[in-house]
Amino acid sequence: MAIMRWEPFREIERLEPFREIDTLQRQMNRLFDRLMPTDGGEKMGFTFVPAAEVEESEDAVHLRLEIPGLEANDIHVEASPESISISGERKSETKTEENGITRSEFRYGKFQRVIPLPTLIQNDKVKAEYKNGILRLTLPKAESERNKVVKVNIG
Template sequence: IINEFFHPAVCIDEGTGSVWNPIVDVYENNESIVVKAEVPGVDKKDISVDIDNGVLTVKGERKHEEEVKEDRFYRKERVYGKFQRAFRLPEGTDYDKINADFKDGILTVTVPKVEEKKPKQISIH
C-alpha cells in the first residue's frame, strides 16, 4: 500500500498557490497509514484536513506574529502564508475513521486500514 505514496501522481501539491509546504512524513504500520506534518507557529484553528475522492488534503495558514518593516530585518528566514499538501490514499483505507491530532506544532493524521476479509467456512445445515 505505501508504495502508492511514492508514485509521481500521488503527491498533488503543484499549482496550489501555496507560499510554503510543511515537511511531511508518511509511513505505514499494520493498522494504518500515518501522515505527520510539521506546522510550527500555526494555530489549530487555521488548519483543515479534508478527504475527497480518495485524496487527503491538509491546508492552512501561518499568520504573521507582528508587522516589522522590511528595512529593519538583518535576516528573514521564516515563511508565512498559506500552505497545502495533498496525497492520494491507496485502496483499502477506511475514510470514515480518519483521525487528526495536533500537538506541539505536529499534525498527525491517522488513516486506518480496512480489515482484510478472511476466508470463512460455512457450515451446511
C-alpha cells in the same frame, strides 16, 4: 547584414565545461521562476509546503506533517479514501524592542498539500492530533485492504 548569435564557448573547445555550467544556470533560473508565484508580474515569495512523513502499519496509515506556528483551528483536513488534503493559513508576527529600536516581522501565506495514500482508508474514522507544530493523522485502512493477500509468483 544577418544577425548572428555570438557563442564564444563554441569557438574555444577547452572552455566546454563553462558552457555546461551556463546551461545549468539557465535551467535553475527557470525552475525558480516556476516556483515563485507572481501577482501582476511581481514576485510574491515562496509558497509554504509543509514537510510530510507517511508510515504504513498492518491496520493503518500514519501521517505526520510539520506545520509550526499555527493553531489547530487554522488547519483544515479533508479525507477521501485515496488521499488526504491539508490546508491552512500562516499568520505570524514577531515584535522586539531593544535600545529604543523596534523590530517587527510579519509572515503570512496560505498552503495546501494533497497527499495520495498507498492504500484505501476508512475516511470517516480518521483521527487527528496537533501538538508542538506537528499534525499527526491516523488513517485506518479499509477492511478490504487489511485482509488483502497478494500471491507472489517466483520466476
